[in-house]
Amino acid sequence: xxxxxxxxxxxxxxxxxxxxxxxxxxxxxxxxxxxxxxxxxxxxxxxxxxxxxxxxxxxxxxxxxxxxxxxxxxxxxxxxxxxxxxxxxxxxxxxxxxxxxxxxxxxxxxxxxxxxxxxxxxxxxxxxxxxxxxxxxxxxxxxxxxxxxxxxxxxxxxxxxxxxxxxxxxxxxxxxxxxxxxxxxxxxxxxxxxxxxxxxxxxxxxxxxxxxxxxxxxxxxxxxxxxxxxxxxxxxxxxxxxxxxxxxxxxxxxxxxxxxxxxxxxxxxxxxxxxxxxxxxxxxxxxxxxxxxxxxxxxxxxxxxxxxxxxxxxxxxxxxxxxxxxxxxxxxxxxxxxxxxxxxxxxxxxxxxxxxxxxxxxxxxxxxxxxxxxxxxxxxxxxxxxxxxx
Amino acid sequence: xxxxxxxxxxxxxxxxxxxxxxxxxxxxxxxxxxxxxxxxxxxxxxxxxxxxxxxxxxxxxxxxxxxxxxxxxxxxxxxxxxxxxxxxxxxxxxxxxxxxxxxxxxxxxxxxxxxxxxxxxxxxxxxxxxxxxxxxxxxxxxxxxxxxxxxxxxxxxxxxxxxxxxxxxxxxxxxxxxxxxxxxxxxxxxxxxxxxxxxxxxxxxxxxxxxxxxxxxxxxxxxxxxxxxxxxxxxxxxxxxxxxxxxxxxxxxxxxxxxxxxxxxxxxxxxxxxxxxxxxxxxxxxxxxxxxxxxxxxxxxxxxxxxxxxxxxxxxxxxxxxxxxxxxxxxxxxxxxxxxxxxxxxxxxxxxxxxxxxxxxxxxxxxxxxxxxxxxxxxxxxxxxxxxxx
Numbered sequence: 001x002x003x004x005x006x007x008x009x010x011x012x013x014x015x016x017x018x019x020x021x022x023x024x025x026x027x028x029x030x031x032x033x034x035x036x037x038x039x040x041x042x043x044x045x046x047x048x049x050x051x052x053x054x055x056x057x058x059x060x061x062x063x064x065x066x067x068x069x070x071x072x073x074x075x076x077x078x079x080x081x082x083x084x085x086x087x088x089x090x091x092x093x094x095x096x097x098x099x100x101x102x103x104x105x106x107x108x109x110x111x112x113x114x115x116x117x118x119x120x121x122x123x124x125x126x127x128x129x130x131x132x133x134x135x136x137x138x139x140x141x142x143x144x145x146x147x148x149x150x151x152x153x154x155x156x157x158x159x160x161x162x163x164x165x166x167x168x169x170x171x172x173x174x175x176x177x178x179x180x181x182x183x184x185x186x187x188x189x190x191x192x193x194x195x196x197x198x199x200x201x202x203x204x205x206x207x208x209x210x211x212x213x214x215x216x217x218x219x220x221x222x223x224x225x226x227x228x229x230x231x232x233x234x235x236x237x238x239x240x241x242x243x244x245x246x247x248x249x250x251x252x253x254x255x256x257x258x259x260x261x262x263x264x265x266x267x268x269x270x271x272x273x274x275x276x277x278x279x280x281x282x283x284x285x286x287x288x289x290x291x292x293x294x295x296x297x298x299x300x301x302x303x304x305x306x307x308x309x310x311x312x313x314x315x316x317x318x319x320x321x322x323x324x325x326x327x328x329x330x331x332x333x334x335x336x337x338x339x340x341x342x343x344x345x346x347x348x349x350x351x352x353x354x355x356x357x358x359x360x361x362x363x364x365x366x367x368x369x370x371x372x373x374x375x376x377x378x379x380x381x382x383x384x385x386x387x388x389x390x
Numbered sequence: 391x392x393x394x395x396x397x398x399x400x401x402x403x404x405x406x407x408x409x410x411x412x413x414x415x416x417x418x419x420x421x422x423x424x425x426x427x428x429x430x431x432x433x434x435x436x437x438x439x440x441x442x443x444x445x446x447x448x449x450x451x452x453x454x455x456x457x458x459x460x461x462x463x464x465x466x467x468x469x470x471x472x473x474x475x476x477x478x479x480x481x482x483x484x485x486x487x488x489x490x491x492x493x494x495x496x497x498x499x500x501x502x503x504x505x506x507x508x509x510x511x512x513x514x515x516x517x518x519x520x521x522x523x524x525x526x527x528x529x530x531x532x533x534x535x536x537x538x539x540x541x542x543x544x545x546x547x548x549x550x551x552x553x554x555x556x557x558x559x560x561x562x563x564x565x566x567x568x569x570x571x572x573x574x575x576x577x578x579x580x581x582x583x584x585x586x587x588x589x590x591x592x593x594x595x596x597x598x599x600x601x602x603x604x605x606x607x608x609x610x611x612x613x614x615x616x617x618x619x620x621x622x623x624x625x626x627x628x629x630x631x632x633x634x635x636x637x638x639x640x641x642x643x644x645x646x647x648x649x650x651x652x653x654x655x656x657x658x659x660x661x662x663x664x665x666x667x668x669x670x671x672x673x674x675x676x677x678x679x680x681x682x683x684x685x686x687x688x689x690x691x692x693x694x695x696x697x698x699x700x701x702x703x704x705x706x707x708x709x710x711x712x713x714x715x716x717x718x719x720x721x722x723x724x725x726x727x728x729x730x731x732x733x734x735x736x737x738x739x740x741x742x743x744x745x746x747x748x749x750x751x752x753x754x755x756x757x758x759x760x761x762x763x764x765x766x767x768x769x770x771x772x773x774x775x776x777x778x779x780x
Contacts, residue, residue: 005434005435005439005440007440007739007741008719008741008742008743008744009719009720009721009722009739009743009744010720010721010722010723011721011722011739011741012722024421025421025422027417027418027421027441028417028418028419028421028422029418030441031414031415031417031418031440031441031741032415032418032678032736032737032738032739033737033739034721034725034737034738034739034740034741034751036440037441044395045395049395049443050395050397050421050426050443051417051420051421051427051443052443053439053440053441053442053443053445055443210733288422289682292679292733292734292736292756293733301729306726306729307726307729307730307733308729308733309729309733309734309735310733310734312734314704314705314756315704329398329399330399330400331399331400331401331424332399332400332401332402333400335424336696336697339691339696339697339698339699340697343600343682343683343697343698343699343700344682344699344700344702345699346422346682347422347423347424348422348423348424349397349399349401349422349423349424350424351397351398351401351421351424352398353398353399354398354399361424366682366704
């Protein structure tokens with residue numbers, strides 16, 4: 001492994017483990033801040049490696065590899081939540097600054113741990129239980145009714161690792177698989193929510209925190225497809241209550257860096273926590289163009305323990321549309337067309353090859369006419385995906 | 391020279407000759423657009439090379455070096471205006487797309503050629519003449535009075551290559567040096583301007599053009615220190631007239647890419663052209679944070695002949711303050727302090743070592759209270775430079 005180029009003036013090197021689009025989107029802000037980015041990449045051509053001069057390829061589960069990578073960096077952070085605890089512990093034993101730390105990270109890695117910690121902290125959650133047996137599931141369903149939401153505590157994302165069980169037969173296979181892994185399953189009450197919200201915030205090691213406006217997220221088949229910032233019609237009191245939940249969680253779990261708290265909004269206007277992410281998050285991509293400080297700049301500032309930037313929205317509304325892979329693979333002519341159609345569109349591509357359903361980019365558009373913005377973001381995303389052709 | 395990594399999906403490689411801060415500030419937008427950036431760098435540690443994976447070191451005046459670099463790129467553009475015409479001609483002979491082209495570039499390289507072309511195109515200029523002898527200078531001064539502005543046609547920037555001559559004795563040395571170089575000097579009437587304005591625009595090979603709001607620029611000792619977007623108190627008609635001048639020049643000189651037209655505003659509200667820059671320009675740095683499309687993204691779109699983005703300002707005012715090198719060389723603690731003082735401040739550092747007077751970064755701040763914004767931008771720039779200490 002060579003040595004990353006260091007800018008003069010005492011500016012630090014931020015090492016990111018994992019070379020996906022979240023690491024990639026730190027590259028622009030890092031260049032602006034004068035901070036050097038280093039990426040431990042899965043392969044030479046992953047998303048972030050294409051835009052980062054120092055991106056050695058290495059296995060993030062191998063202690064020696066990660067330790068060597070970290071020896072070139074002033075702080076270590078993550079593109080994903082899959083770095084094993086023993087790797088992080090080895091870094092901490094070396095005296096490396098790691099943000100978020102392993103205690104915080106565990107709550108994103110293990111949903112049972114997360115539920116227990118949130119309940120302990122008094123944060124509103126759906127009713128939940130751990131299940132090792134059919135009896136556990138039946139007891140839960142007897143109390144709260146079918147269907148029951150069943151989750152694997154580890155490794156799920158974008159709707160994977162989640163099962164909506166209508167009857168006990170649906171759960172048997174998952175129970176057996178969990179038992180084989182030596183795990184329990186997480187059971188959750190199916191909450192009759194009216195929509196999904198997300199609180200995005202950053203917290204620094206010094207304990208400073210800053211939250212962006214609460215957004216509405218729209219999922220299609222378990223994958224986030226649209227984010228509206230701020231959440232339409234959310235009154236100030238409800239927005240404030242949701243933000244306080246986010247800040248409480250960040251403080252209770254000692255989160256450092258950017259964190260997302262995904263919420264279900266219930267009919268009475270109250271909220272319960274759905275999921276946590278201990279990193280920049282899809283629900284914060286709007287901030288790259290719509291806020292004074294975007295989430296990737298803020299993440300860098302937070303993990304470096306720099307003062308946080310203003311999360312103020314620059315325009316009344318920003319709508320983000322996720323671009324998913326579809327039939328077309330030759331994307332460049334497609335986005336040329338979109339740029340011609342809508343000069344206000346901010347197109348973000350991740351340098352990833354197209355696979356159906358894969359997140360390969362997103363678009364942001366800001367202004368004052370929300371219906372118009374939603375139509376335009378949706379059109380752009382659908383057009384790149386090939387769902388529509390004009 | 392190795393080969394730049396190419397993103398899948400048909401996205402092109404933009405090659406920039408020169409690795410200064412203008413090339414560096416293209417890196418973030420390129421990553422967002424999914425476009426690969428390649429930089430022909432002066433040294434491994436120049437500003438842009440620190441943030442670009444493919445940044446071979448090579449001499450921009452050497453035809454073979456530049457041809458090899460260009461063979462890896464889909465279009466060639468520039469960080470500066472110093473690439474010799476014969477190098478560009480060699481690229482064109484190879485069929486390489488070069489933007490701006492040599493004809494346009496010549497007008498930024500040679501101020502006598504620029505004055506002649508603008509006068510030919512009917513664009514308002516200060517009175518001017520070419521001078522080879524003392525008689526030429528005296529004749530010019532007899533008509534327009536002393537002092538006379540004397541410029542070397544080539545190589546000047548940031549106040550270098552400009553002399554305010556009070557009498558013929560002041561010009562003798564420059565006349566002799568010009569004669570030795572086989573050049574004439576450019577004489578210009580000293581215009582009684584009330585302030586300086588800049589029109590920044592982009593024009594694509596297809597002929598599409600987009601202009602940002604006209605800005606006011608403030609120079610200190612010949613160096614731009616502050617930019618106010620839009621220019622305060624400039625009425626719509628005057629702004630429109632200035633913009634039309636910019637668009638006319640871009641069309642007349644067949645400029646491609648971003649271009650700046652620096653203007654003097656006279657007491658009667660009319661304007662004359664001071665200088666041209668055939669590239670992203672200091673007077674456009676505000677757009678990185680203050681406009682829907684920043685100048686570096688727009689430059690990439692223009693040279694790729696992609697549809698241009700909206701130049702709309704996102705906020706009522708944006709003020710840019712240039713950060714010049716001063717006594718302090720350990721800048722990181724300094725900017726940490728500034729971030730704490732002003733969470734809305736956008737700090738841009740160029741990864742350059744400090745030399746007194748060297749442009750090492752800039753700050754942007756946007757909002758609705760112009761006086762407040764100016765104070766904050768000024769404070770930040772002065773604080774980093776070490777002119778003030780609190």
